[in-house]
Every structure is written in structure tokens, then in C-alpha cells.
Amino acid sequence: MLSLLTYAKTYKKELILGPFFKLLEAILELLLPLYMAKLIDEGIKSGDTQQTIKMAMMMLFMSLIGLVCVIICQYYAARASQGFGTELRHHLMKKINALSHSELDAYGTSTLITRMTNDINQLQLALAMLIRLVIRAPFLSIGSIIMAFYIDTTMGIIFIITIPIFSLILWVIMKKTVPLFKRVQQKIDALNETLKETLQGVRVIRSFSKQPQSEKVFDTVSDDLATSYQNVSNLSALLSPITGLIMNGAIVFILSAGSFQVNTGHLSSGEVVALINYMTQMLLALIVVSNLVVIFTKAFASATRVEEMLETQPDIVTTEKEIDDSWENTPLVSFNNVSFQYPLSRGYALKQINFQLKKGETLGIIGPTGSGKTTIAELINRSYDISNGEMTLNGIASFNYPTGKLRQHLGIVPQKSTLFSGTIKSNLLMGNPDATEEMCYSALELAQCLEFVTALPEKLDAPVLANGNNFSGGQKQRLCLARAIIKSPDLLLLDDSLSALDYQTDWLIRKQLRSVLPDMTTIIISQRLSSIKQADHILVLDNGKQVGLGTHDELMKSSDIYQQIAAAQDEKEVH
Numbered sequence: 001m002l003s004l005l006t007y008a009k010t011y012k013k014e015l016i017l018g019p020f021f022k023l024l025e026a027i028l029e030l031l032l033p034l035y036m037a038k039l040i041d042e043g044i045k046s047g048d049t050q051q052t053i054k055m056a057m058m059m060l061f062m063s064l065i066g067l068v069c070v071i072i073c074q075y076y077a078a079r080a081s082q083g084f085g086t087e088l089r090h091h092l093m094k095k096i097n098a099l100s101h102s103e104l105d106a107y108g109t110s111t112l113i114t115r116m117t118n119d120i121n122q123l124q125l126a127l128a129m130l131i132r133l134v135i136r137a138p139f140l141s142i143g144s145i146i147m148a149f150y151i152d153t154t155m156g157i158i159f160i161i162t163i164p165i166f167s168l169i170l171w172v173i174m175k176k177t178v179p180l181f182k183r184v185q186q187k188i189d190a191l192n193e194t195l196k197e198t199l200q201g202v203r204v205i206r207s208f209s210k211q212p213q214s215e216k217v218f219d220t221v222s223d224d225l226a227t228s229y230q231n232v233s234n235l236s237a238l239l240s241p242i243t244g245l246i247m248n249g250a251i252v253f254i255l256s257a258g259s260f261q262v263n264t265g266h267l268s269s270g271e272v273v274a275l276i277n278y279m280t281q282m283l284l285a286l287i288v289v290s291n292l293v294v295i296f297t298k299a300f301a302s303a304t305r306v307e308e309m310l311e312t313q314p315d316i317v318t319t320e321k322e323i324d325d326s327w328e329n330t331p332l333v334s335f336n337n338v339s340f341q342y343p344l345s346r347g348y349a350l351k352q353i354n355f356q357l358k359k360g361e362t363l364g365i366i367g368p369t370g371s372g373k374t375t376i377a378e379l380i381n382r383s384y385d386i387s388n389g390e391m392t393l394n395g396i397a398s399f400n401y402p403t404g405k406l407r408q409h410l411g412i413v414p415q416k417s418t419l420f421s422g423t424i425k426s427n428l429l430m431g432n433p434d435a436t437e438e439m440c441y442s443a444l445e446l447a448q449c450l451e452f453v454t455a456l457p458e459k460l461d462a463p464v465l466a467n468g469n470n471f472s473g474g475q476k477q478r479l480c481l482a483r484a485i486i487k488s489p490d491l492l493l494l495d496d497s498l499s500a501l502d503y504q505t506d507w508l509i510r511k512q513l514r515s516v517l518p519d520m521t522t523i524i525i526s527q528r529l530s531s532i533k534q535a536d537h538i539l540v541l542d543n544g545k546q547v548g549l550g551t552h553d554e555l556m557k558s559s560d561i562y563q564q565i566a567a568a569q570d571e572k573e574v575h
């Protein structure tokens with residue numbers, strides 16, 4: 001947990017001055033009961049009005065100074081804790097962006113969200129409390145004991161006896177709550193996961209009228225979280241009454257022993273009032289300590305989860321070597337006996353794949369569902385690294401190609417169209433932040449979406465809802481294509497990304513791409529033969545194996561599977 005404090009290093013001043021001002025306030029608070037005793041013994045009891053007013057004014061003045069110190073401390077605590085949280089979130093986001101797809105799959109989206117929000121909030125709270133209370137509370141507890149000894153040794157011993165009893169109770173409760181807090185965090189992850197799935201699939205759930213079942217699943221997960229919270233709360237709730245019981249018992253003892261000592265002349269009544277004040281101060285300080293224990297227990301569980309992420313070493317290693325970044329080399333893309341196995345999966349998704357692609361050429365990839373087509377795109381993008389064989393891009397072995405540089409040359413249109421909330425323009429600028437309006441319109445024209453975008457009243461500034469939910473499947477695909485084209489990539493990868501379009505639009509897009517960007521190397525993954533028929537090379541996959549490579553005419557003679565696909569699609573077109 002301490003290692004995370006490095007993210008607060010820019011707030012050294014706040015981390016030192018915050019506790020310092022709180023300490024000043026605690027010293028003043030510790031002196032107040034002494035003045036109270038003087039006010040009673042030397043002022044009220046002796047009927048000395050001047051001394052009473054003097055002491056009262058002194059107490060008021062000290063309280064006002066204390067108030068100023070508290071305000072300054074709160075300010076520093078807020079600055080440091082919020083700044084620390086922001087810094088931590090920034091580094092966590094950076095780490096998430098550096099993780100490979102397999103690592104992200106292993107964590108899951110929900111836990112990433114919980115760690116980014118709930119866990120960092122807990123850590124922010126812990127830092128604020130550290131500044132505000134971690135010195136003040138023990139200082140007040142110890143100071144109260146010293147002041148009690150200063151007034152009367154016997155009374156000081158009563159203060160001392162309460163400490164180990166209290167600490168034992170704290171220790172027992174803490175030992176039991178730490179694992180429960182960890183469980184609560186896991187349940188929050190589970191709730192987020194269910195919520196995410198339900199919201200993402202809300203249309204499907206409604207279309208199948210499965211709302212009652214979906215609510216039942218949600219209720220189960222929600223009840224589970226409530227039960228875990230209840231278990232923790234039941235234990236934590238024991239803290240206040242137990243500490244209150246012990247301390248109030250001690251006050252009763254002070255009162256009875258004190259009244260006896262007042263009668264024998266060993267203590268003044270003002271000193272008994274001061275002792276009760278010190279006992280109350282210690283009581284409150286110890287309750288604060290117990291609350292701090294709860295806050296730090298939660299923060300400890302959160303810190304472990306945040307540290308785990310920050311310490312994860314991305315399995316896609318990128319070197320910073322100087323490389324030839326020209327994308328003029330031949331072959332531009334080469335697979336040499338490439339095999340690949342997804343982490344945690346049993347078999348190979350791709351086995352011994354071989355093909356070469358020159359600049360400006362087009363490769364079509366076809367094959368039944370699950371045959372490994374998307375996996376090839378994932379390997380080229382270095383979302384995953386190959387397991388065996390050799391893959392070169394621009395003549396450089398993939399392992400040596402820094403991912404950041406590599407991806408600048410790629411334009412990928414994924415199978416699942418993903419748009420982000422904002423405007424059409426903001427989505428296009430993701431492809432090329434420097435693109436002018438003219439470039440935006442040219443890309444939209446190439447992707448055959450100029451017509452529907454210009455028909456919108458706001459045109460390029462038309463709003464895009466989260467996931468592009470205000471556009472049709474085909475419109476989303478074309479906007480994603482425009483986003484990829486606008487960066488003028490050296491290699492365009494279309495992963496079944498024109499499937500929602502009619503044959504005419506699909507054909508028009510390919511024709512336009514060929515005539516406007518003749519030098520662009522393209523890989524078209526498709527289930528439709530018509531989309532890849534014209535390609536310079538066609539790779540046929542079946543169950544991860546390469547079962548054909550050639551032109552359409554060659555494959556029509558040599559590949560059984562290709563012939564079967566052609567026959568099936570011909571038949572479909574006839575029907």
C-alpha cells in the first residue's frame with residue numbers, strides 16, 4: 001500500500017503542512033480542559049468574575065485558532081487526496097492501455113471499472129484521513145493520558161488500563177473484517193458485470209421477453225452484495241457501542257473515584273471536570289482510530305487490487321529499437337509457418353499459416369465461422385503475439401516492431417462496429433487528429449456514407465450516442481470504414497466489416513478504394529465470395545488450417561472447400 005504513496009509525491013507540501021496544522025489544533029484542544037479547570041477552580045468557585053472572563057476569553061481565542069488550523073488542514077487534505085487519486089487513475093489508465101487483449105480478457109471489464117472508480121475513491125479517502133486524523137487521533141489519545149497523569153497518577157492509571165482492552169477489541173474486529181471487505185469488492189465486480197451485460201443486451205432481453213429472468217439474475221447478485229455488506233456492517237457496527245461502553249464505564253469510575261478524592265481534598269472539582277474532558281477526548285480519539293482502522297482496512301483491500309494492476313507486466317513487449325518504418329519493403333506482410341494458440345485455450349486457433357503480400361496487393365481471407373480469420377487480423381495488429389513461426393511486417397519480425405509505430409500504419413475496421421459518444425467528426429478524428437473537414441468529407445465519400453451524413457442537419461457535428469446506437473448497423477460499418485481510411489493507412493484490414501451492407505454498396509466501396517487508393521495494401525476478411533473474388537491472393541481457412549491459397553480461378557480448380565463455398569453462395573443467390 002505504501003508503494004502507492006509515490007503517486008502523491010507532488011503533494012509533499014500538503015502532506016507535511018496538513019498534519020502540522022492538525023497537530024497545532026490538537027495541542028490547543030489538549031490545553032482547553034486545563035483552562036476549564038482553572039475557570040472553575042480560580043474563577044467560578046472563588047467568585048472571581050475577572051478571572052472567569054479572562055479564562056473564558058482565552059478558551060474562545062484558542063478555539064478560534066483551532067478552527068483556522070482545521071480549515072487549513074482540510075484544504076491541504078482535499079488538494080492532496082484529489083490530486084493523488086487523479087494521478088493514480090492516470091497511471092492505471094495508461095497501464096490498461098498497455099495491456100494485451102488476453103490480459104484484458106483475463107481481468108474483465110467490470111473489475112477494471114471498479115478498480116478505477118471505487119478502489120481509487122477508497123484510497124483517496126484513506127489519504128485524506130491520513131492527513132487529517134492519523135497524527136491528531138493518536139496524539140490526542142496519548143496527550144490525554146499524559147495530562148491525566150499530570151493531574152493525578154491514580155486517574156492516569158485508569159486511562160492506561162482502558163488502552164489494551166480497547167486495542168484487543170480493535171484487533172479482533174479488524175482481523176475478521178479484512179477478508180470480508182475483500183469479498184465485498186468481488187461482489188461489486190460481479191454486480192457491475194451483470195449490470196453491464198444486462199444493459200448491453202437490453203434490446204435482446206426485451207425481444208425475447210426475458211425481463212423477469214434478467215431481473216431475477218440481477219436480484220440474486222444484488223442480494224449477494226447486500227448480504228456481504230451486511231456481514232461487514234454488523235461487525236463494524238459493534239465497534240462504536242463497545243468502545244462507548246468501555247469509555248463510559250471509565251467515566252463513571254472517574255466520577256465516583258474523583259468525588260471521593262474531592263471530598264478528601266486530593267483533587268479539585270475543576271480537575272475532575274478536566275479529567276472527564278480528557279477521558280471524552282480520548283474516547284472520541286479512539287473511536288476515530290477505530291473508524292480509521294475500518295477506512296484503512298478497506299483501502300488496504302483496494303490498494304492490493306490497484307497494485308496488482310499496476311504491477312502487471314504487459315505480455316506484448318514493445319522494443320524501442322530504431323527500425324525501418326518506410327512500409328516500402330517486399331514482402332510487406334509475410335506469414336511463415338505461423339501458428340497461434342489463445343492464452344487459456346486448449347488447441348491452436350491457427351496452424352502453420354503461410355502467405356506473402358506485396359505493397360498495393362489485396363488479400364482475401366475466407367473460411368467457415370471460427371476458422372481463424374479474425375485471429376489473423378489480431379496477430380497483424382499485435383493484439384496477441386504469434387506462438388510459433390515468423391510474421392514479418394515491412395520486412396521486420398513482428399516481435400521487433402513497436403506496437404505504437406506499427407499501429408500508425410494500420411487501418412482496422414473490426415467485425416463489431418464500435419463508435420464512441422461524441423460527434424461524427426470526433427469519431428473520424430480518432431483516425432487522424434489533423435484531418436481537415438475536406439478530408440473528413442472525402443473519407444465519408446469513399447466509405448459511401450456522404451449521402452446520409454450530409455442529410456443530417458448538423459452534418460459532421462451530428463451527435464453519436466454511446467456505441468453509435470443512433471445509427472443502423474450498415475451506417476455504423478461505413479462510419480468505421482471512413483475512420484480507418486482517413487488516416488491513409490499503409491495496410492487496411494477489413495474484418496467482415498462490410499457484411500451489413502447490400503452487395504451493390506459493398507462492391508462500390510471496393511471499386512472506389514481500388515481507384516482512389518491504388519497503393520494501399522488491403523486484407524479483406526469476408527464470408528462473401530463476391531467481396532474477395534477480385535483479390536490478388538485468397539487464403540482459405542478451415543478450422544485454423546490453411547486449406548488453399550491462390551487467385552479465384554486457381555482455387556476454383558484446386559480447393560474443394562473454396563468450390564463448396566462458391567457453390568453454396570451461387571445457390572443462395574439463385575434462391
Ligand SMILES: Nc1ncnc2c1ncn2[C@@H]1O[C@H](COP(=O)(O)OP(=O)(O)OP(=O)(O)O)[C@@H](O)[C@H]1O
Pocket residue numbers: 105342343345349367368369370371372373374375376415496
Ligand atoms: N479471445 C479468445 N480466447 C480464446 N479463444 C478464442 C478467442 N477468440 C477466438 N477464439 C477461438 O479461436 C478460433 C478462431 O476464431 P476467429 O474469431 O479467428 O474465427 P473467425 O474465422 O474470424 O470466425 P467468424 O467468421 O465467426 O468471425 C475459434 O475457435 C474461437 O473460439
